[in-house]
Amino acid sequence: MISLDQHREALNQSGLEMLNLCIKQLENAREAFFNHDNELAEEVLHTENRVNAMDLKIDRDCERFIALHNPVAGDLRFVLALRKINFDLERVGDHAYGISKYIITVDTPIEERLMKKMRVEEMFETTLSMLEDITEAYVEADTKIARKVFKKDKILNQINMDSFAIISEEVKADAMLIDQVMLLFSVIKKLERIGDLVTNIAEEIIFFREAEVLKHRKKKGLGRDKK
Template sequence: MIINAEHQRDVINQAGFDMLRLCNSQIDKAKEAFVTHDSDLAEEVIHKENRVNALDLKIEKDCEKFLALYNPVANDLRFIMAIRKINFDLERIADHAYGISRYVVDEDKKIAPHLLKTLQFDLMYDTITSMFEDITQAYEEKNVKIVRKVFKKDKILDKINSNSFSLLETEIIKDTSITGQALILFSVIKKFERVGDLLKNVAEEIIFYTEAEIVKHKKKK
């Protein structure tokens, strides 16, 4: 039974890693589709949402089966609890990729490059990419030191998001014709900020099952 439990844990762990890579890919493609207004790439993201949902259900069912069959305790229990939460947050990240891609399909106009530059869109995306890289390495290596970098990087996203409204307001005053684009970009910035929050949640869960440390809601010193 111990061997079977270990094997099943490995299967769940690999499925969680596959979910992480899939959702990372969805965000990458959604961003590229949004910036270039590539409707074909956006459609690919939209259609691949079915694969995300299927993997989400598989991980949830495998976790439930593990709990029922092996009655895990200590590290194994923390692992299953964390994977379920990580899976939930990753699925929500994929939902944001889907939402961004829908803008590309539903709208017929590309976002003006100067708006993207004004709102530091590239910096926001590069920060998300770096956060994904940290989490991917930490997930593979169970490296808590690496995953803690995510928290500082999330503050960059928070700052860009908090500045976005006033910056766009200024741009709209200068040229009211860009109002529609500005509203869409504002929504995408919000989605990216939320992706950062979800990645931070994933980082917290990696710390939880690796070191049995609860980071969430911890007071700042």
């Protein structure tokens, strides 16, 4: 029978594979969005099947780990955290899928001016930067790095909040822009939700390493309530 340490390392590597897969999905969705690349968008949609299969595999393997080894303390926190991280990563993949589907189903050219005003590229870059941080935090089991994403998430929240006023202003000036701004708003909402999911993952890394639960804690620069 596989030892606890071997099984745990296999699970850890599966989690990292899932993390890298979902990051690649978002990177491809970003490139497809800005270049209006239907073929790349189709690739993201096709790869979603792999994301879903990986999600199910990790979930089954976590259940098997618990059944075989009856883990306690740090090992138990690890497997519980990984199951939640896996769930959040699958949802990250869902949002990358959703962005790519817009490219295929909504053929709406967008003015560069609107892209800049609504800070869509900055939002993509910030989200991907958060995912880079969380990857390093996961690999190194480093809670200090994990905490870096909380500050960056505030940028996403601010861009999301600012978008309401921008949409109102633009549509009042030219009602013909409604399709463009609403498409951008839909993408912004998905990226804002990805930011929330990444902060969830950061909280799980902190829980695993420090046995500290941040969920439902009041905002104190460490964690925040999630949708």
